Amino acid sequence: MPIPPVVLAPGVTSPTDGEYPPAVRPARGVNNVPASTVQVPAPTNVVEASKRLAAWTAVDMHVTKDCQVIGIGSGSTVPYVVERIVSQGPEVNKDRVFIPTGFQSKELIVDAHLRLGDVDQYPHIDVTIDGADEVDNDLNCIKGGGACHLREKVLAEAADTWIVVADYRKNSEVLGKTWKQGVPVEVAPFAYAKVLHNLQTLGSTGPKLRMAKMKAGPIVSDNGNFVIDAPFHEQEMKDPLTLLTRIKMLTGVVEVGLFCHMAKAVYFGNQDGSVTAKHYDGKTDQIDKPPSPTAPPAAFAGAYAASSGVFTD
């Protein structure tokens, strides 16, 4: 059967003519695209407000002028990260490249008219900022609530600096205290039943294949894999690196949502409007005057001075 000719809108030429129509959603710096407006709804509750405080503070501290390749994580806290980066202004953003950890963050980057790249072009990232489902006192994290943990870990490892942003509910002493559904384990689809069985052998208490909400059957990750949620007793969760190693050795496992000894700092937004910053060296900062949600900087002005709450060059 012959393929029917493509019907083109008036004035649009076919790619076969050697001329391509302009990109539908071009990046900044391409075709003089005007500055984007990132449409992140203003927080309407304390949890959302604390996510934004954490995200804004982390951006102000770590996304400095010299950061050119920036990894963008997944989840509901990350849109505030992109919002704050955009507020640094078009001049500083026009030459930057942003690497997503999945479909959601790719859309965030494109919608913000930031330049999209991939980790195969940029295996060396200056800074990646991501969310987490729970963080313990040693900055070990459970991640993968959004089933993005394979790409998230690749972008965390590729980054000179990996920073986590979260609301106060994620700040925990031991993993598994608040995140009860288990450790997310991405598996090759054909191996899921065997991995479920093996996770039980490792001591998991009722591992479950994660099912989709609006689709019959399991959720499928951005990589075409399934995800198992595997709860473990507190004893195992107290040593997440050993648990990670044991789960990762199971054939059929693609990646485990335990991120151990990777974060340089974790920023928690608190209910009282402060931010707690926990650092890899065990230090903790209490930032009582984080960036004002009502007064974002008009343009990028350098590092955030935690003590005074002002931006300096």
Ligand SMILES: O=C(CO)[C@H](O)[C@H](O)COP(=O)(O)O
């Ligand atoms: O790991 C993730 C996705 O795989 C997210 O970063 C994690 O689920 C945190 O999300 P949120 O910011 O919505 O709490």
